[in-house]
Amino acid sequence: MRIENLSYCTELQNEVSLLSKIRHQNIIKLLGYCIHGESRFLVYEFMESDSLETQLHGPTRGSSLTWYIRLRIAIDVARALEYxxxxxxxxxVHRDLKSSNILLDSDFNAKLSDFGLAVASGVQHKNMKMSGTLGYVAPEYISHGKLTDKSDVYAFGVVLLELLTGRKPMENISSDQYQSLVSWAMPQLTDRSKLPSILDPVIQNTMDLKHLYQVAAVAVLCVQAEPSYRPLITDVLHSLIPLVPLELGGSLRVTEPISSENFQ
Structure with a gap:
């Protein structure tokens, strides 16, 4: 089991209401909840490998996440969003997609969690407080409060950049300045000569460059400033599935068996 403490009762009610209706292999199962005094807890199914954030930015620095595993995690999240x-x-609209809300089991299968901020798409929500996590929030939501499914697609693009580069969505570049992963990566993502050099060292030189260019192109589209230029998550999913071997849930046929040695 995984226990999460929620500070706001409305978030707990929202999450319980949503997760009690959802059944999907890439969305976390809610086992129960508890309200005791000021404490509010959600009990999820146990995910042995913690979160994507912990795997990428924790002590192991992504060393267990090979190229194919990273792509499969992206596909799992895209499947959850498509649902x-x-x-x-x-x-x-999930509204708070980020690496810490992507939980991983012992085989690094991913499940989306934390639906406390989720809202129905296309519905006007009066007095809805602007929420989200810096680095993942779409620009139109920050500037105009406009929230659509394309807001989730933007956040997915940021997660895809994390998987590619191993970098955090916001990096501290001085005592009082931060740089977003999107602004740092965009000029290099579109330059094929620079692209391999910005990859996480764990996965450098481990993939077909043609596949790398395809994934980078998907990431670039997802983080476009103009929401109408971003693809639907279904289109993202269909772009990524052919790049992952059948044994890992994709449709790529490889000549050698997929094993831990092939992932290195």
């Missing part, structure tokens, strides 16, 4: 955006009734 929320296309198959949920009403459609749902």
């Amino acid at each position: 929320l955006h296309e198959n949920s009734n009403p459609p749902v």
Whole structure:
């Protein structure tokens, strides 16, 4: 089990209400909840490998996450978002997609968690407080409070950049200045000569460059400042699935068996 403490009762109510209706292999299962005095707890299924944030930015610095595993994690998250955006009734915007809300089991299968801020898509929510995590929040939401499924696509693009580069969504470049991963990566993502050099060292020289260029192109589209230029998450999913071997849930056929040695 994984226990999460929620400070706001409205977030707990929202999450319990949503997760009690959702059944999807890439969305966390809610086992129960507890309200005791000022404490409010959610009990999730146990995810042995913690979160993507811990794996990428914790002590191991992504050493267990090979190229194919990273792509499969991206596909798992895209499948969860596709369910929320296309198959949920009403459609749902997660609103706080980030690496700490992507939980991993012992085989690094990913499940999306933390639905406390999720809202129905296309519905006007009066007095809705602007929320999210710096570095993942889409620019139109910051500037105009506009929230759509394309806001989740932007955040997904940031997560994809984390998987590619191993960098955090916001980096401290001086005592009082921060730089977003998007602004740092964008000029290099579109330059094929520079792209391999910005990869996380763990995965450098471990993939077909043609596949790397395709994933980078998807990331660039997802983090476009103009939401209408971003793809639907379904299109993202269909772009990534052919790059992952059948054995890992994709459709790529490889000539050698997929093993831990092939991932290195």
